[in-house]
Amino acid sequence: MTAVQDIVGAEHVLTDPDITQSFGTDWTRAWSAQPLAVVRPADTDQTAQVLMACKKFGVPVVPQGGNTGLVGGGIPHRDNEAIVLSMTRLQHLGTVDRATQTVDVGAGVSLARLQAHASAAGFAYAVDLAARDSATVGGMIATNAGGLRVVGLGDTRQQVMGIEAVLVDGSILRRLEPLAKDNGGYNLSQLMTGSEGTLGVITAARLRLVRAPGTQYVTFIGLADVESAVSLVADARARGDLTAAELIRSEGMKVVRQVCGLAQPLKAEHRVYLLLETAELPELPDDVDAVVDPRMWEYRDRQAEAVATLGIPFKLDVCLPINSIAAFLTELDTLPDTQGREVHVYAHLGDGNLHINLLDIDVEMADRLDEQVLTLVARYGGSIAAEHGVGVHKTKWLHLSRSSAEIATMQAIKDTLDPAGLLNPGVLLP
Ligand SMILES: Cc1cc2nc3c(=O)[nH]c(=O)nc-3n(C[C@H](O)[C@H](O)[C@H](O)COP(=O)(O)OP(=O)(O)OC[C@H]3O[C@@H](n4cnc5c(N)ncnc54)[C@H](O)[C@@H]3O)c2cc1C
Structure with missing residues (x-):
């Protein structure tokens, strides 16, 4: 733990089980395990350094935002095995760019804070859900959260213009420019969207805003x-x-x-x-x-x-x-x-x-x-995971919604980006 204390400061490495227990218990209370520690980086660089330290010592990492997920994806699954990487200190909220109707936001910003920020500038953020006071931008992107207005305004994926994410080896993927067109290769921001913390840790995003609604x-x-x-x-x-x-x-x-x-x-x-x-x-x-x-x-x-x-x-x-x-x-x-x-x-x-x-x-x-x-x-031709994700709950049943070719491709991507399987082990893939 000394290595991560040197990176984020001792006060941001929580090890007292009375305090860390809540970070290891999900919102429903159906899943629970004691985290090795809760580590709270202040920014992208500290996130990268923590991931490099975890990779060096082979310590699994569970990224966590507001811990409002409902499929057991944001908490460890065995006592004292993994650290929880709590992203709530990344609270940057950029000025709303009126020309492109976008804003750049830190991963730890809550949905309610983002909505208030957009509203103060005369816009709205399209996604809304009941856990708005706690759910974070990072968690919502990681789960591709849907919510109450998808039928009219789309899900999180449709609001994500670009993201900044840190891979397990500490390298940083950064795509935060407000570009309406950007076809230079694979869309890695969309690959991270809905990846449930298994491919990288999201640290910031460039999000689209919509016109403030009139009378509803x-x-x-x-x-x-x-x-x-x-x-x-x-x-x-x-x-x-x-x-x-x-x-x-x-x-x-x-x-x-x-x-x-x-x-x-x-x-x-x-x-x-x-x-x-x-x-x-x-x-x-x-x-x-x-x-x-x-x-x-x-x-x-x-x-x-x-x-x-x-x-x-x-x-x-x-x-x-x-x-x-x-x-x-x-x-x-x-x-x-x-x-x-x-x-x-x-x-x-x-x-x-x-x-x-x-x-x-x-x-x-x-x-x-x-x-x-x-x-x-x-x-009935449906999907077993609509908007909460697969988490640990549904890994066993993924084959009901995805073909073996799709699951093998997902596994190949996971193996390439996280060969030692340190990011959110047991989540999403069987
Ligand atoms: C009352 C209530 C109502 C809800 N309503 C809805 C709804 O209408 N629609 C909906 O879609 N969901 C809903 N949810 C579920 C939940 O709010 C969403 O899944 C939300 O997106 C989770 O955000 P979070 O910050 O709490 O993420 P967490 O619960 O902390 O984490 C969720 C997943 O994202 C990963 N993760 C978190 N932060 C990061 C990061 N920075 N980088 C990489 N991975 C990360 C975690 O590892 C985990 O796999 C609801 C939950 C509650 C409690």
């Missing part, structure tokens, strides 16, 4: 079935002003109201609830039970938090062709290990992205549920 209508609608919700999403999409389309099932509505003390927002209870965010008021049938109110976001934003207060949730984040979602959900509710249980599903419906949550699931049942649900997803 948030319409919360109670419906009898998912088919009706999908049909309303298709209508809103056709009008071209849809920025969010979120779904909550009755179980989730019940829990969020109970745990967060929220009032019944509609005249009656329904089987599904759809939240639409649009620039114009959506056209709805006359007899529909709906309310237009921006505060309805709270019912959706607090779903993950509400279910996590009831216990350690078993979570799956999957993507399906949107027209198959109703049929998929019918089958989901009748799988051998879901039957008779409350299956909490909330969704970025516009993207076909479902978050499936169950409670009181032991290790064996979790494995069976992974197999049953993810095989079903594959049968």
Whole structure:
């Protein structure tokens, strides 16, 4: 540890287990291991030096941002085996470049801080998600975070113009110029995007901004079935002003109201609830039970938090062709290990992205549920990892979404950039 203390300063190498434990436990509390130490570099050069020291001594490194990931990707997996490289001190926020509508940002900046910075300059950052106060730019790029406005404004990948990242040997890839066109070879920034800390450590990024939104209508609608919700999403999409389309099932509505003390927002209870965010008021049938109110976001934003207060949730984040979602959900509710249980599903419906949550699931049942649900997803032509990543949770099931040629190519890239397998071992690849 002396080598890294000399690089970042002794006060930025944390070894007291009472302090480091939280860095070794993920947001859901489903995964936990004691880090060897938590190392907090101040900048890119210190990050490079720490990586060189870890390579020299053969110490595995787990990059970490806000630790809000939900697939066990940002924490070590065996006690006292790896250091956590916490990137939260990289807090640089550049001046917004109005001509190119971009900004350069340090990896440790939280989403909320980036959003406020963009807003102060009259712009907006397109990606938004409920963990905005803690999730960092580095973590969001590493997971290619999606969130609430993908249907209108795209995912993180679409906002990344370039990144700065450090490889395990300490070399620095830097592409932070605001160039609209740049076809000189492979796009390494996009290779790092979604690589879950397995190829390099992201230290900064050049991100696109969008025009600040004008008036947005948030319409919360109670419906009898998912088919009706999908049909309303298709209508809103056709009008071209849809920025969010979120779904909550009755179980989730019940829990969020109970745990967060929220009032019944509609005249009656329904089987599904759809939240639409649009620039114009959506056209709805006359007899529909709906309310237009921006505060309805709270019912959706607090779903993950509400279910996590009831216990350690078993979570799956999957993507399906949107027209198959109703049929998929019918089958989901009748799988051998879901039957008779409350299956909490909330969704970025516009993207076909479902978050499936169950409670009181032991290790064996979790494995069976992974197999049953993810095989079903594959049968419907979906993806087993929509926006949270593969992490450690789904490495075993990657073959359901990716061909053996694709997995072999990913492994070859990993072996080239990180031959000793020191960066985030056990994550993403089987
Ligand atoms: C309440 C709640 C709501 C959420 N909603 C959404 C949602 O709507 N959409 C969505 O996509 N996600 C969502 N998430 C998941 C999570 O917020 C995202 O995955 C986010 O991108 C993680 O950012 P982080 O900084 O917390 O990363 P961490 O959790 O710290 O790390 C996540 C992964 O990125 C790697 N990593 C972190 N920083 C770096 C870096 N600088 N360089 C290289 N690798 C790095 C880690 O090793 C790990 O593999 C939600 C989480 C919570 C708790």
